[in-house]
Amino acid sequence: MKIATWNVNSLRARADRVEAWLQRSDCDVLAIQETKCKDENFPWELFENNGYEVAHFGLSQWNGVAIASRVGLDDVERTFPDQPVFGKNGKDPVQEARAIGATCGGVRVWSLYVPNGRALNDEHMPYKLSWLETLKNHAQGWVTADPETQIALMGDWNIAPQDEDVWDIEYFRTEGLTHVSEPERAAFRAFEDAGYQDVVRPHAPGPGVYTYWDYTQLRFPKKEGMRIDFVMASPALSSRVTGAVIDREERKGKGASDHAPVIVELAD
C-alpha cells in the first residue's frame, strides 16, 4: 500500500496536474492540503473518475483539506477534538479547515495543514503552537489507548525541524524567520516524544532534500527549499514502512504547486 501527502495550493488551479499525478503515482491514499475551495466548488468527479473515494473539508477560499482513497474511506472526522479556533483581532473565532481524518485500508489517516505562524511575534504563532500541542495531546492519547493503532499524521507542518531542512539556516536566523524557531521545533519534537516518527527522512536523507520551494526568488532552480511536509507515523505504522519518496519532479514546469508530493510505501 502507498500513502501520500501533497499540499496542492489550490485544487481547482491544479486539477490537471493532480489527475495526471494520481494516474501515474499508483498511490492508494492521498492526503491533500490547501484545496482552497468549499464543497460546492470541489472537483468530486476528478477523484471518482479515477477510482478514488474522497472526503473534503473546506469552509472558504482558504485552507481546505481532503483525503482520497481507493482502499476504503470510513469514519470521516472534520477537525480534531478541541482544535483551537482562530479569529482575526479576536473576532469570529472559527475552527479552520485544517484537519480531516479517515480510516483507509486499516490506517487512520489525518490530512493536516498546520497554521503558518507568519512571524515570530504575530498572533498566528501562539495559534500555531496551541494547535500543535492540542493535536499532540490527542495523538498521544490515541497511541496510549491502543499501542497497535496505525496512524499517519501527514501534511504541511510548516516547521523545518532540523537546520539541514532549510537551504541556509543562517539566513533564517538573521532574518528572524519562522519555521525554524525553538518553540516550533519543540512542538514538532513533542510528536516524536509521543511515539510518532518521521518515516520519510530515513529513506530521503538530507542535506539538500526538500518538499517545498518558494515560487519567488528562483528558489526551485537554485535548489533553495525547505523540508516542511511530513508523514509522522505511530509505532505500529512505522514498523510497516518499507520506503519513501519525495516526488521532486512534480515541482517542475509550468503550473506546479510550490510543494512536492511525499509518498510512503507500506508492507502488506
Next chain:
DNA sequence: ATGGTAGGATGCCTA
C-alpha cells in the same frame, strides 16, 4: 535594484 511568484471572494490578502 529592497525586487521576485502564484493562488484567491483580486486592485489586496495569503503563502
